[in-house]
Amino acid sequence: MEETGAALRRAHAHATEWLDSLATRPVPPRAAVDDVVAALGTDLPAGPTPAADVVDLLAAACDPGLTAMPSGRFYGMVIGGSHPAALAADWLTSAWDQNSALRTVTPAHTAVEDVASAWLLDLLGLPPASAVGFVTGATTANFTALAAARGEVLRRVGWDVRRDGLAGAPRVRVLVGAERHESVDLALSYLGLGVPEVVPADDQGRIRTDALAAALDAGSHSDGPPPIVLLQAGNVHSGAFDPFTDAVDVAHRHGAWVHVDGAFGLFAAASPTYRHLVAGYEAADSWATDAHKTLNVPYDCGLAIVADPVPLRAAMGMHGDYLIQSDAGDPFDKVPELSRRGRAFPVWAVLRSLGREGVVDLVDGFCRHAAAFADGLRALDGVEVLHEVVFTQVCASFGSDERTQDVVRRVLEDGTAWMSGSRWHDRAVLRISVSSWATTDADVRTSLDALARAASA
Template sequence: MTLAKSDVSALFTQAALAAERFRAGLDDRPQRPGMDYAALRAAAAADVLPTPESGLSAQETLDSLIQLAEPGLHASPAPRFFGWVIGASHPVGVAADWLTSAWGQNCGNHHTAPSAAFIEEIAARWLLDILHLPATASVGFVSGATMANFVCLAAARTHVLRQAGWDVEADGLFAAPEVQVLIGDEAHTSVYAALRMLGWGQRRLRRVATDDHGAMRPDALLAQLADCTGPVIVVTQAGQINTGAFDPLAQIVDAAHRHGAWVHVDGAFGLWARACPSTCPLTLAYEQADSWATDGHKWLQTPYDCGYAIVAHPEAHRRAMTFAASYLPQADDAERNPAEYVPELSRRARGFATWAMLRHFGRDGIATMVEQHCMLARHAAQRLADEPGIAVLNDVVLNQLIVQFGADRDPQQADALTRATIARIVADGTCFVGGAEWRGRWVMRMSIIGWETQLADVDRAVDAMLSAWRVEAGRG
């Protein structure tokens, strides 16, 4: 359907007003969706709406989308959303992302989108500087940590097999030398997904024992390395998803490199600890790794989707990702071709929102935010631990805490009380939290990472948690 210029203007204004209304109401609404998936389907009825035979006007279409979607939207950009490690989509990043969509650039290469490629180049340089990673590393702008892990581990596969005399890009994996992958017992599920996509089944991985907080044990890794022959990849972690623990690379990386191993860091949120002077010591020697995966849509607060695959060996990175055709322009040494660092040819220009958030926060702003969130996590942990029957099960070294309710009861009762307390907290709507199994016990997870979250928000949330617990404990 043809749209007049006035219709386009009205449509964009309509979208902006709906977005502004949603954001303005976040603090006053329950910090959970008004309807779950099943309720949304039931409300749509007619087997989730029939296929449209004729179209609606542009504004009617947008109205229809808003009406269908809004009841099921989480308050994830809100200051009391603690359920997962989800950044809060800062308005500066959102505005840059709107422009990205409106500009409609295909970030495939530097000819189809010169500005997108150039802005990525600047953002990549700033990113490496703020994270204290090698300035010569290459950066791919991907959808998130899952694909960042995929890209980095593809580069690792290319590199270690090439060292063993095998060209995986030309000859594939059939009859290739076996690559040993060593990975911590508490690695994130996204790493396993990336490894599966690259041809490593879960049963072929070598699991490395971890300590009480989920950090890789150096002695266990050294024992595994001593038993390895041929190409080796070691997958480490910055920020365990439940505890925030960091693998001790200072005791790992030299030994791994002496064995000829590639060391990868899954740092979806924890790698940002390097941007803050008070938390940077948690990442001692992390700059010596060979690759790093992290997200922009977590601590950098970009909108979804945005992640970064960072590789210390650009040639291996490009070799693993580049594909060529006669109609696709190739970059020279002075140019950045975005498609050389990611699996996609056609994709949105994620560098615009990244550049905007790095420019808006600056080095100091990111450091202050990380430090503030870690302080708030310690504050919440202290308040919860002071309450009888509640135990905080991790050392709060970053922004994550895990909590058990009924810690003075037997394990079965404690699990039931924890589940019931989480359900009561979520139903109350003051804040949103989630649950998980940790070392065979059910816990409440609290992840503090929204840019707008302040002490008053955390205290209000903890008050609601304590109130819910006291009711479940029979003291409410």
């Protein structure tokens, strides 16, 4: 324990120093990969090194290569900074080192997971009997929920994909909006479902319900499995939400399984001000989101939610004679992994710390900051905000593609904030994603000042 204690004290000191630096340090890293490699050294030592010395070396070598993602001025991707309660709980998670697969073997984590799951379903307004799987992120959450969907739609036409695989199986139709996130296509590829059928979207990136109905009508056949329809809560560029009430109704009338990809947008449901954005989404069959985005727990944590637990357990469950399994069901029945980290600990901690009102304030604060960014951008010469700012995303053009790309480059060189470039509707854009509890009004003003400097250069 003496060596463990020394190493943990050094890690605590370095972690505290890192967190203290976030208010003032440049957001982009100051070192490249080769610089960090050189500082670490490439020769594996012949003998042992004290654990505390290893921690010191790791911290010193890596510090210049760290991006200040937990800073209140990081808007480059939808990344939430770690909330204090969640970060502290995550440290305990590592110290406790529980393989949280089995209810009987790890009752502490299972209890926390059960409580946190019930709280999440309540906050999100989803069916209380839904199964919640704690996975690595939204990509795996989409994969997990769509595995349940694949198994169920094939079961309805008499095909057992778990037993017989996909070779020779009836083709499963999957329909997606034109502006879905690419991770959805990745999950479908993992599942052997191939490239989905694309349904046109409107100018905000929302799936067109009339086009969805036409596509379902045109492709329906009585002897095939029901289709799977993927909808979106939060477009990665515009923040727009699909029209769930009408889209879910159309899909269900065609017998489809409806899945909602809500990596960051699902938590709009927790806010009375923004709940209208997800109206009708509770009638879907499954949902996916990230806790390490809007909820601000440390990486990595995603949530796969399925209204009917039976198809999920059929897709993910397993049996091993050496496993001490529970008749009540085990956590690993709902996720792809057998060995897994205790991800529910930090989720429970942030929910317990914030409470219902705190989660509302978190979501509303992100949206308020996004609106402030949009207003500040519109006040700059030659800047166009390219969509309705309805949630936490803002995309803007500074005129030509060349000028927009130049502004993005100058902002990153300035170092005050991180805002990334992208392409949307065949235009270069500056994209701002607000998703950190640490972002303040002052951070927004400081970041807008940096944008003004970059735009005037």
